[in-house]
Amino acid sequence: MNELTILISCPDQVGLVTNITCVLASHQLNIIAMREFVDEANKAFFTRIACTGEFEETDKLKQKLLENLPNAAVVNLITQKEKQVAVLVTKEYHCLAEILIKNQFKTLGANVQCVIGNYEELRNFTEKMGIPYFHVSHLEKDKPQFEAEIKEILNQFELDYLVLAKFMRILSADFVESYSGKIINIHHSFLPAFIGANPYKQAFERGVKIIGATAHFVTDNLDEGPIITQHTAHVDHNFGVKEMVRAGKEVEKAVLLEALELLFEDRIFVSGNKTIIFK
Amino acid sequence: MNELTILISCPDQVGLVTNITCVLASHQLNIIAMREFVDEANKAFFTRIACTGEFEETDKLKQKLLENLPNAAVVNLITQKEKQVAVLVTKEYHCLAEILIKNQFKTLGANVQCVIGNYEELRNFTEKMGIPYFHVSHLEKDKPQFEAEIKEILNQFELDYLVLAKFMRILSADFVESYSGKIINIHHSFLPAFIGANPYKQAFERGVKIIGATAHFVTDNLDEGPIITQHTAHVDHNFGVKEMVRAGKEVEKAVLLEALELLFEDRIFVSGNKTIIFK
Amino acid sequence: MNELTILISCPDQVGLVTNITCVLASHQLNIIAMREFVDEANKAFFTRIACTGEFEETDKLKQKLLENLPNAAVVNLITQKEKQVAVLVTKEYHCLAEILIKNQFKTLGANVQCVIGNYEELRNFTEKMGIPYFHVSHLEKDKPQFEAEIKEILNQFELDYLVLAKFMRILSADFVESYSGKIINIHHSFLPAFIGANPYKQAFERGVKIIGATAHFVTDNLDEGPIITQHTAHVDHNFGVKEMVRAGKEVEKAVLLEALELLFEDRIFVSGNKTIIFK
Amino acid sequence: MNELTILISCPDQVGLVTNITCVLASHQLNIIAMREFVDEANKAFFTRIACTGEFEETDKLKQKLLENLPNAAVVNLITQKEKQVAVLVTKEYHCLAEILIKNQFKTLGANVQCVIGNYEELRNFTEKMGIPYFHVSHLEKDKPQFEAEIKEILNQFELDYLVLAKFMRILSADFVESYSGKIINIHHSFLPAFIGANPYKQAFERGVKIIGATAHFVTDNLDEGPIITQHTAHVDHNFGVKEMVRAGKEVEKAVLLEALELLFEDRIFVSGNKTIIFK
Known part of the structure; x- marks a missing residue:
C-alpha cells in the first residue's frame, strides 16, 4: 500500500x-x-x-x-514527498541555521542541496552542516551577470524550490519568471505594512506595538507575492531598533519554517495573489 | 435553494x-x-x-x-440553525453579559430563552436585556430539590443546550444524564491543571506564568468532560489572585463564546472524552 | 493613608x-x-x-x-482615579456594548457620562444601560456645524476623555485641537497597514493571513496618532470580507478595552508620535 | 564609563x-x-x-x-554579563541545537563550556559546533555513581548554570543541592498539568486543545521548581501523540531560550517557589 x-x-x-x-x-x-x-x-x-x-x-x-x-x-x-531545495542568503544566520539544523536531523521534510550567499559570512557554518556553499558576490557586476552566476550554480541541481532566507538582493523579473511559483521569501514585516527597506526602523519610528514577519511566494512585484504565513510579536517603548530586529528574527524564522513545512507537504495552492492552504 | x-x-x-x-x-x-x-x-x-x-x-x-x-x-x-438555549449563572456577570449582548444584537447564532440564577445579582441586567430571569436558590434545600426546581423551569422551554456561564454549583450525575451532550461549561483554568475549586488561588500559589480557561461538555465526572476550546494568557509576578481573576475573566468569556459559536454552527462531534471540531 | x-x-x-x-x-x-x-x-x-x-x-x-x-x-x-468619559459611536455595537457593560458593573475604571451617535441605532441599548444618548446626525449639514452640535453636548459634562468606539466620521483638526491628548480611537487594522477606509476589504484583497486592530490617540493626521495597543488574529482563505469583519470586531473590542484600562489607570505618556506605557 | x-x-x-x-x-x-x-x-x-x-x-x-x-x-x-554554562542532554536535538547555534553566532549571552549526554546521539553535532561532548551513560550503574561522573566533568569548568536541555534522567536531591539555584530545566508541558512522564501522551488521551512547555529552576521536588517561562500552542483532533510532540518541540525550545535570555541578563529573582522577573 x-x-x-x-x-x-x-x-x-x-x-x-x-x-x-x-x-x-x-x-x-x-x-x-x-x-x-x-x-x-x-x-x-x-x-x-x-x-x-x-x-x-x-x-x-x-x-x-x-x-x-x-x-x-x-x-x-x-507520490514522493521529499523536495530538493537551494537556499539563498546574505549575512544573517538565523533562518539558514534553522533550516540546516532541521535538514541535518532529517526533520525538514526536504533536502537542502546547496546554499548560495552573496557574502562569505555563512560559509563556515554551512559547510560544517555538510552542505556545499557557493559565494556569488553582487559587487562589481550588473544584476544580469550576478543572476547568471547564480543560475549556473542552481542548474547543477534538480530543484523544487528556492528559499530566500534573508537574501537581501532584489531579484529581476526575468529571474523570478524562470522559477515561477518556486521561490519563497521571508519578509521582515507583517505585509503590507512597512514594504521595502528597513522595516524595523520604520516600525520604531511609527511607534508600533507589534512587529511581524511574512513568508510569501516571490513574484516580480517586490513584497507583493501571495502570502503563505504571517505572525506578529508584541513590542513596547523599551524596544529600540536593535531590540526590534532581535525579537523580529525569532518571528521571521518561525514564520519561514512554518511556510516551508506547508510547502514541502504540498498543502498550498496559489490562486492569483492569494494562497489557499489546507492545514 | x-x-x-x-x-x-x-x-x-x-x-x-x-x-x-x-x-x-x-x-x-x-x-x-x-x-x-x-x-x-x-x-x-x-x-x-x-x-x-x-x-x-x-x-x-x-x-x-x-x-x-x-x-x-x-x-x-x-436544516435550521437557530438553537434555543438556557443560561445558568451564579453571581459573575462577564460571560452572561457577552451572551446576552450578542443575543440582543442577533449575532449569537442562538436564542436565549431564559436565565436561571442561584442568586438575584444578575436579574436586573438580564431583564433589561429582555430575557426572563428565574431565581432558584440552592440554600436550605438538598441537591435533588434544587435541581428539580431548575428542571421545572427548563421544561417550560424547548431547549437545545444549557450553558453554564460561571454557574458555581456542581450538578448531579442524574441531572447531567437528563441533558446528555447538551450542557456546556466554562471552567476557569486550562484543564487538566487546577481541577476543582479556586483555580486562580492555586495558580497564584504555584507561581505559574500563564492562566487559562476551558469550555467543555459536562459529564458526570467533574471537569472531565470533552474539551471544546481552551486559551491561555500570560501573567507575571505582579499578578495577585485578584489580578489573575480579572485577567482570567477575559479569557473565560472569549473561550466560552468561541465554543458556543462552534456549537451553534453544528461543527462539533463528541467521541468518547474528546471532541472533533470542523472549523 | x-x-x-x-x-x-x-x-x-x-x-x-x-x-x-x-x-x-x-x-x-x-x-x-x-x-x-x-x-x-x-x-x-x-x-x-x-x-x-x-x-x-x-x-x-x-x-x-x-x-x-x-x-x-x-x-x-x-489622587482620584475615576475618569469621566463620553463615547462617540456610529452603528456598530460591539465596542460600545463592552464599555457600557463594564460601566454598568463598575469594572470600567471610569464613568460614562453620555453616548453621542450620528445614527439612532444604538440609542435603545444605551438607554437600557442607563446612559443618556444624544443623536447628532451628520446629514444635511457641514462639518463645522456637525462638530459644533457635538461640542455643545460635550460641554454639558466635565470630561477627561472622548472615546471613539467605531465612530465613522473624520473629526476636523480644530475639533481634535480642542480635546488635545484626550481623544482615543479604535482603528480596524494593525496600523500602519490598511490606512483609511474599508481595511478588511483591503486585507481580503491582499490575501493577508492576519488581521488586527489599533487603539490610538487622535491627532489631526488621520490614523497617525500615537499608538496605545495593537493585537492581531489569524485568518485564512476561508475568510471572506464578512468573516474578517466578524473576527476583527473581537480584536477591536479587546484592543480598545485594553487601551482604556491603561488610560484610566494613568499608565500612558505621550511623547511625540509614540506612547510610553508603564504596565 | x-x-x-x-x-x-x-x-x-x-x-x-x-x-x-x-x-x-x-x-x-x-x-x-x-x-x-x-x-x-x-x-x-x-x-x-x-x-x-x-x-x-x-x-x-x-x-x-x-x-x-x-x-x-x-x-x-x-559587572560582567557573560555567563559560563554546561548543557545536559539525552537524545533530542531541538533545544541543544538552538543553544549551540546562538552560542556559535555569539547571540546566546553566555558561553557553553561543554555538553554532557547520557547517550552518544548528540556528540557529532556538538563537536561540529566546536564544543566538547562528554558521554556519561546511566546504564549499569546506580544514580550516585552516574551523578559522580557528571560532577567530575562539571568540576573541570567554572560554571554559572547547568541547563537541562531535554535531559531525561531525574537528578537526586543531593545533586540538585550542590548546584542550588543554578539548574534550569525545560519541562514538556504547561505545569502543573501533566506532571511526570509522557505528558504528550497524557495530553492526547485527555483531548486537550492546547499543549505547552515550562522552563523552571530545578529543586528536589520533581517538576515543582520555580517557574520562569511558559507558553502554549493550539492543537486539534488532527494531532496524534506524534504531531503533539513535534509541535511541542517548537514551544519547548522557544520557552527554554526565553528563560535563558532572562537568566543570562540577571533579570530573575527566586522567592520561595516563585520567580520575580524584571523584563
Whole structure:
C-alpha cells in the first residue's frame, strides 16, 4: 500500500466532489484525508486528497480524473514527498541555521542541496552542516551577470524550490519568471505594512506595538507575492531598533519554517495573489 | 435553494466518502464545504457536509444515506440553525453579559430563552436585556430539590443546550444524564491543571506564568468532560489572585463564546472524552 | 493613608531618580511601585510612581518636585482615579456594548457620562444601560456645524476623555485641537497597514493571513496618532470580507478595552508620535 | 564609563528606594533603568537597577548599600554579563541545537563550556559546533555513581548554570543541592498539568486543545521548581501523540531560550517557589 497526494484545481461546478471520489473508488483508492475550498468570487474549486492504495499507473489515474473534470482542470499527483531545495542568503544566520539544523536531523521534510550567499559570512557554518556553499558576490557586476552566476550554480541541481532566507538582493523579473511559483521569501514585516527597506526602523519610528514577519511566494512585484504565513510579536517603548530586529528574527524564522513545512507537504495552492492552504 | 448541514459518524471503512457523495449527487445536492476525519485509534469516521439544493424530504435522504453506510452510522440532517438555549449563572456577570449582548444584537447564532440564577445579582441586567430571569436558590434545600426546581423551569422551554456561564454549583450525575451532550461549561483554568475549586488561588500559589480557561461538555465526572476550546494568557509576578481573576475573566468569556459559536454552527462531534471540531 | 499616583516627564539628566525619591521621603511618602524610562534618542525621562501616605497639600509636594527637577519638567499628581468619559459611536455595537457593560458593573475604571451617535441605532441599548444618548446626525449639514452640535453636548459634562468606539466620521483638526491628548480611537487594522477606509476589504484583497486592530490617540493626521495597543488574529482563505469583519470586531473590542484600562489607570505618556506605557 | 547591574532583595520597609538611590548618587552612579517589586504577602522587596559610572571598588559600594538596608538584605553587584554554562542532554536535538547555534553566532549571552549526554546521539553535532561532548551513560550503574561522573566533568569548568536541555534522567536531591539555584530545566508541558512522564501522551488521551512547555529552576521536588517561562500552542483532533510532540518541540525550545535570555541578563529573582522577573 502506498500513499498518494492529489491536488486538483478547476472552475467550480456542481458534482465535482462526487466525480472525483467516484474515480478514486473505481481505482480502489481509499481516501484518508480530503480538504476542499470553493473560491466563490472566482468560481474556482480546489481540493487536496490524501489516499492510500495500489497505483503503479498514476498516468492513467490522472487521465481519468481529467476526463471527469472541467476543461481547465489542473491535476497534480504526488507520490514522493521529499523536495530538493537551494537556499539563498546574505549575512544573517538565523533562518539558514534553522533550516540546516532541521535538514541535518532529517526533520525538514526536504533536502537542502546547496546554499548560495552573496557574502562569505555563512560559509563556515554551512559547510560544517555538510552542505556545499557557493559565494556569488553582487559587487562589481550588473544584476544580469550576478543572476547568471547564480543560475549556473542552481542548474547543477534538480530543484523544487528556492528559499530566500534573508537574501537581501532584489531579484529581476526575468529571474523570478524562470522559477515561477518556486521561490519563497521571508519578509521582515507583517505585509503590507512597512514594504521595502528597513522595516524595523520604520516600525520604531511609527511607534508600533507589534512587529511581524511574512513568508510569501516571490513574484516580480517586490513584497507583493501571495502570502503563505504571517505572525506578529508584541513590542513596547523599551524596544529600540536593535531590540526590534532581535525579537523580529525569532518571528521571521518561525514564520519561514512554518511556510516551508506547508510547502514541502504540498498543502498550498496559489490562486492569483492569494494562497489557499489546507492545514 | 436551501442550505443543509449533514453530520455523519460511523465506523471507518473504505469508500465512505464516495458512497456519501454519490447519494448526495443522486439527490441533486451541491456540496459547498466538506470536512472529514478518521480517528485511526478507534477506527471511526466523521464528516460534516454543507450543501445546497432542494430537499423537501430529508427523511428519504437520511434513509438513503443510512442504507449506504455501516450499521452503526449516525446521520444528522440540520436544516435550521437557530438553537434555543438556557443560561445558568451564579453571581459573575462577564460571560452572561457577552451572551446576552450578542443575543440582543442577533449575532449569537442562538436564542436565549431564559436565565436561571442561584442568586438575584444578575436579574436586573438580564431583564433589561429582555430575557426572563428565574431565581432558584440552592440554600436550605438538598441537591435533588434544587435541581428539580431548575428542571421545572427548563421544561417550560424547548431547549437545545444549557450553558453554564460561571454557574458555581456542581450538578448531579442524574441531572447531567437528563441533558446528555447538551450542557456546556466554562471552567476557569486550562484543564487538566487546577481541577476543582479556586483555580486562580492555586495558580497564584504555584507561581505559574500563564492562566487559562476551558469550555467543555459536562459529564458526570467533574471537569472531565470533552474539551471544546481552551486559551491561555500570560501573567507575571505582579499578578495577585485578584489580578489573575480579572485577567482570567477575559479569557473565560472569549473561550466560552468561541465554543458556543462552534456549537451553534453544528461543527462539533463528541467521541468518547474528546471532541472533533470542523472549523 | 491615601494613594497617590505621580507622573513626571522631563529632560534626562543624572540624579533624577534620587532627587525625586528624596523629595518623596521628605514628605513621608512610601513608594509602592515605580517605573521609569529614558528615551535615549530624545534625552527624555519619564516616571510613574505609586505611593501611599498622608498628603493633604499636593500643591506643596508638586512645587517641591518641580524645584528639584529640570526646568521643562511636567509633574502630574493624581489622587482620584475615576475618569469621566463620553463615547462617540456610529452603528456598530460591539465596542460600545463592552464599555457600557463594564460601566454598568463598575469594572470600567471610569464613568460614562453620555453616548453621542450620528445614527439612532444604538440609542435603545444605551438607554437600557442607563446612559443618556444624544443623536447628532451628520446629514444635511457641514462639518463645522456637525462638530459644533457635538461640542455643545460635550460641554454639558466635565470630561477627561472622548472615546471613539467605531465612530465613522473624520473629526476636523480644530475639533481634535480642542480635546488635545484626550481623544482615543479604535482603528480596524494593525496600523500602519490598511490606512483609511474599508481595511478588511483591503486585507481580503491582499490575501493577508492576519488581521488586527489599533487603539490610538487622535491627532489631526488621520490614523497617525500615537499608538496605545495593537493585537492581531489569524485568518485564512476561508475568510471572506464578512468573516474578517466578524473576527476583527473581537480584536477591536479587546484592543480598545485594553487601551482604556491603561488610560484610566494613568499608565500612558505621550511623547511625540509614540506612547510610553508603564504596565 | 562602565555598566553595573545591581540586584537587591530584602524585607520591605518604608524608604528603601530612597535609601538605595541616595547611596548610588553619592557614588556618582547614574541610574539608566530601575525596576522594583514588593511582595505584599511576604513583605519582601526586590529591585534590579542598571547604572553607569566609575566603580573600581564595588566592595565599598556593596558595603555602603548593606549599611543602608535591613539586616537580611542580599546585594548582588554584577559587572560582567557573560555567563559560563554546561548543557545536559539525552537524545533530542531541538533545544541543544538552538543553544549551540546562538552560542556559535555569539547571540546566546553566555558561553557553553561543554555538553554532557547520557547517550552518544548528540556528540557529532556538538563537536561540529566546536564544543566538547562528554558521554556519561546511566546504564549499569546506580544514580550516585552516574551523578559522580557528571560532577567530575562539571568540576573541570567554572560554571554559572547547568541547563537541562531535554535531559531525561531525574537528578537526586543531593545533586540538585550542590548546584542550588543554578539548574534550569525545560519541562514538556504547561505545569502543573501533566506532571511526570509522557505528558504528550497524557495530553492526547485527555483531548486537550492546547499543549505547552515550562522552563523552571530545578529543586528536589520533581517538576515543582520555580517557574520562569511558559507558553502554549493550539492543537486539534488532527494531532496524534506524534504531531503533539513535534509541535511541542517548537514551544519547548522557544520557552527554554526565553528563560535563558532572562537568566543570562540577571533579570530573575527566586522567592520561595516563585520567580520575580524584571523584563
